[in-house]
Amino acid sequence: MRTLILFSALAAVYCSKDHTPPKVQVYSFNPGKYGMQNTLICHVSGFHPPDIDIQLMKNGKEVRDSQLTDLAFIKNWQFHLNKRVDFTPERGDYYSCRVTHGFHQKDFAWEPNM
Structure with missing residues (x-):
């Protein structure tokens, strides 16, 4: 019973008005050039609660x-994270x-501008 009450309380907090969706920016360290090594960066900021999963994708994988x-x-x-590869x-x-x-869950595209 105690576990159920704790879970219900956590769910109420998680689903409360304090739930702030993340702002997401996807960019490369250097300007994009085909065939040139670079670093892909996903900057995720301004979100709450901190439970989040970030995946960098190539062709859907x-x-x-x-x-x-x-x-x-x-x-x-409000939290922030970077993921890079x-x-x-x-x-x-x-x-x-x-x-x-x-x-x-949402996908945010990298725009290479090449």
Whole structure:
């Protein structure tokens, strides 16, 4: 019974008005050039609660060996994270950042501007 009460309390907090969706920016360290090594970065900020999953994707499949920064927050308990991976874009490849926060999942495309 105690577990049920705790779970209900946590669910109420999680689903409360304090649930703030993340702002997401997907960009590369250097300007995008086909065939040139670069770093793909997904910057996720301004979200609460801190439970979040970030995946860097290539053509719909997760890119392995990505690195995640430590979770950080600012004074109003809004969190931010970066995830990055080295990559070499090729013509026809599609890169994105998939963010799952709570029950919401969304993909954000990298725009290479090439």
